[in-house]
Amino acid sequence: xxxxxxxxxxxxxxxxxxxxxxxxxxxxxxxxxxxxxxxxxxxxxxxxxxxxxxxxxxxxxxxxxxxxxxxxxxxxxxxxxxxxxxxxxxxxxxxxxxxxxxxxxxxxxxxxxxxxxxxxxxxxxxxxxxxxxxxxxxxxxxxxxxxxxxxxxxxxxxxxxxxxxxxxxxxxxxxxxxxxxxxxxxxxxxxxxxxxxxxxxxxxxxxxxxxxxxxxxxxxxxxxxxxxxxxxxxxxxxxxxxxxxxxxxxxxxxxxxxxxxxxxxxxxxxxxxxxxxxxxxx
Amino acid sequence: xxxxxxxxxxxxxxxxxxxxxxxxxxxxxxxxxxxxxxxxxxxxxxxxxxxxxxxxxxxxxxxxxxxxxxxxxxxxxxxxxxxxxxxxxxxxxxxxxxxxxxxxxxxxxxxxxxxxxxxxxxxxxxxxxxxxxxxxxxxxxxxxxxxxxxxxxxxxxxxxxxxxxxxxxxxxxxxxxxxxxxxxxxxxxxxxxxxxxxxxxxxxxxxxxxxxxxxxxxxxxxxxxxxxxxxxxxxxxxxxxxxxxxxxxxxxxxxxxxxxxxxxxxxxxxxxxxxxxxxxxxxxxxxxxxxxxxxxxxxxxxxxxxxxxxxxxxxxxxxxxxxxxxxxxxxxx
Numbered sequence: 001x002x003x004x005x006x007x008x009x010x011x012x013x014x015x016x017x018x019x020x021x022x023x024x025x026x027x028x029x030x031x032x033x034x035x036x037x038x039x040x041x042x043x044x045x046x047x048x049x050x051x052x053x054x055x056x057x058x059x060x061x062x063x064x065x066x067x068x069x070x071x072x073x074x075x076x077x078x079x080x081x082x083x084x085x086x087x088x089x090x091x092x093x094x095x096x097x098x099x100x101x102x103x104x105x106x107x108x109x110x111x112x113x114x115x116x117x118x119x120x121x122x123x124x125x126x127x128x129x130x131x132x133x134x135x136x137x138x139x140x141x142x143x144x145x146x147x148x149x150x151x152x153x154x155x156x157x158x159x160x161x162x163x164x165x166x167x168x169x170x171x172x173x174x175x176x177x178x179x180x181x182x183x184x185x186x187x188x189x190x191x192x193x194x195x196x197x198x199x200x201x202x203x204x205x206x207x208x209x210x211x212x213x214x215x216x217x218x219x220x221x222x223x224x225x226x227x228x229x230x231x232x233x234x235x236x237x238x239x240x241x242x243x244x245x246x247x248x249x250x251x252x253x254x255x256x257x258x259x260x261x262x263x264x265x266x267x268x269x270x271x272x273x274x275x276x277x278x279x280x281x282x
Numbered sequence: 283x284x285x286x287x288x289x290x291x292x293x294x295x296x297x298x299x300x301x302x303x304x305x306x307x308x309x310x311x312x313x314x315x316x317x318x319x320x321x322x323x324x325x326x327x328x329x330x331x332x333x334x335x336x337x338x339x340x341x342x343x344x345x346x347x348x349x350x351x352x353x354x355x356x357x358x359x360x361x362x363x364x365x366x367x368x369x370x371x372x373x374x375x376x377x378x379x380x381x382x383x384x385x386x387x388x389x390x391x392x393x394x395x396x397x398x399x400x401x402x403x404x405x406x407x408x409x410x411x412x413x414x415x416x417x418x419x420x421x422x423x424x425x426x427x428x429x430x431x432x433x434x435x436x437x438x439x440x441x442x443x444x445x446x447x448x449x450x451x452x453x454x455x456x457x458x459x460x461x462x463x464x465x466x467x468x469x470x471x472x473x474x475x476x477x478x479x480x481x482x483x484x485x486x487x488x489x490x491x492x493x494x495x496x497x498x499x500x501x502x503x504x505x506x507x508x509x510x511x512x513x514x515x516x517x518x519x520x521x522x523x524x525x526x527x528x529x530x531x532x533x534x535x536x537x538x539x540x541x542x543x544x545x546x547x548x549x550x551x552x553x554x555x556x557x558x559x560x561x562x563x564x565x566x567x568x569x570x571x572x573x574x575x576x577x578x579x580x581x582x583x584x585x586x587x588x589x590x591x592x593x594x595x596x597x598x599x600x601x602x603x604x605x606x607x608x609x610x611x612x613x614x615x
Contacts, residue, residue, distance in 0.1 A: 082491060114493035124488045127507045136502065137492040191492065201491075 032060040041095035065244035117197035123184035125176035162190035182213025343583020371562035381459035390470035418468035429461035466519025473515025477508035
C-alpha cells in the first residue's frame, strides 16, 4: 500500500479544474491558496498506530472528504487538525500540521479551535437556548460578557448561513434541545461558523439524520464552502461524491489515495480504493 | 423547508382499547414468579408503612396542633398551657437547613467537578472519594461529638462565645451549620458526580472545539447540564439536615429558645444557641426533660409537613431544571 504524500499534493490543483461543474461555485477559485498542510502525521492510541504518516493539503474554498472503512483513522486524522486528539490521554502524535504555514502546536489551543471549528456526528446542542448556543463561541472569556444587543446580528447571520433562521427566528429563547435532530445539527453548524472560522471540520455530520435533513445539510455544505475550507469525514460514498471536490481514501491508518472526486470514483489508481468504492468491503 | 401539500384524509374511526392474550403467571418459571410476587408485595408494603406514618402523625398531630403554637416561643413552665409553642424551633430548623446547604453545596459541587473533570493525581481523587464515603457513613452522634471537640478550640471562639472563665462554649448555629453540612455534602456530591459522569463526551468536546477552555466548559456547559441532579442532591441533603437530632442536641446548645450572642442582628443570632423541631420533639418526648407528648406530636406533625413539602420541591425542581438538559432533550425526541 503506497502512502505517497508528496505525489498527491501538486497534481490536485490541476485536477480541481476538471471537476468544475455548474452548481459548484466554490470551484471557480481553482487556484485557491493552501490553508492547512499535514506532513507525515502519525497518531498512536496506547502505542497502536491509528494514522500512519498521512500527508495532504487543504485549500481555501474546497470540500475535502475523508472516506474509508470503520476504524481506518479518518476521524482521528480529522481530530488532529484542531488538536482534539490531545484530549485523549493515551494518544501520541507525530508529524507536523500547519495552518497558513504556522505549526498548530505553536498556536494556543483556544485560538486554533476558533479558527478550525468542528461539527460532530451526534447533534450536540448545549442545554441552553437557541440564541445562547450560537452566541456561545462569540462570548469571549473576557471579564465583560458582550451584551445580547451586540451579539444579535452575529447570531442571526450565523443562523441564516446555516439555513435555520426562518425556522427559529421567533423562538430564539426556547431550549435548543427541543429542536428536531436535523435542526439541532444545523444549529451546531451555525454555532461552529458563528465566530468566523477558516476551516470547518465535519465528522460524519449526517449519519444520525434522516435523508431529508441530510440533503438540507449537503446543500448547506455547498453554500458554506465559498468562504471556508471544509473537511468532512463520511461513511456515505454517495455523499462524498455529491459534496466533495477532492476525496482522500484511508485504509488501516494509511492515506491510500487522494484525488479529485471524479478521479477517485471513476479511475482510482490503487486497487484498495477501487475495491472499497465498488463495495467489496466496508 | 418547503412544505408539501397534505393528501386529503378520510375520517378514521378510533378503535376500541383492546389487549391481546398474555402469558399466564402459572406458565412462568418459579424464580420469575417469586420475584414478581415479592416485588409487588414489597412495593405495597412500603406504601402502607409510609401511609401509616403519615396518617398516625396526622391524626395525633392535628389533635394537639393549635395554630397559636406555630407563632409563640417556648417558655419554661411545668404547666403545658403556659409552656408556649414552637416558633423558635421552626426558625431554628429553617436556619440550619439554609446554613448547612449553603456551606455544603459549593464544597460538594467543587469536589465532584474536580474528581470527574480533573481527577489527577489519581490517588488524590481516590482519597477524596473515600473521605466522602466515610463522612456519609459516619453516625450523626459521632459528627456531633467531633464538632463539640472541634469548636471548643480557642480559634473557633468567634463562632460561639467565650464564657467568663475563658473556655469556648463551642455551641451555636454557626458551629452546628458546619457540622450538619457534612450530612448534606455526600448526597450533593454523589448526585453531581454521577450526573457529570453521564454527560456524553461529545458535549464536552463540542465546547472545546469552539475554543473554550476546560474551566469555561465546566461553568457554561457542564454545570448547566447537571443543574437538575445538583438541585435534587442539595434538596435531599436539606432533608437530611432537617431530620438530624443528635447534632442539634449536642451542638446547638439544648436551649429551647433561641438566645442570640451580642447585639449584631444576624451574626448575633447565628453565634447564639437554639433548637430545631427535631430537638424540640426529642425534648418533649417521654425520654426528654420536657415530657409533653402532645407538643411533641404537634411539632412532629409540622416537621413531617416540612419534609413532605421539601420532597415535593425536589420533584418540581428536577422537573423544571431538567426540562432543558441533554437527558430531557433525548426523551423529548
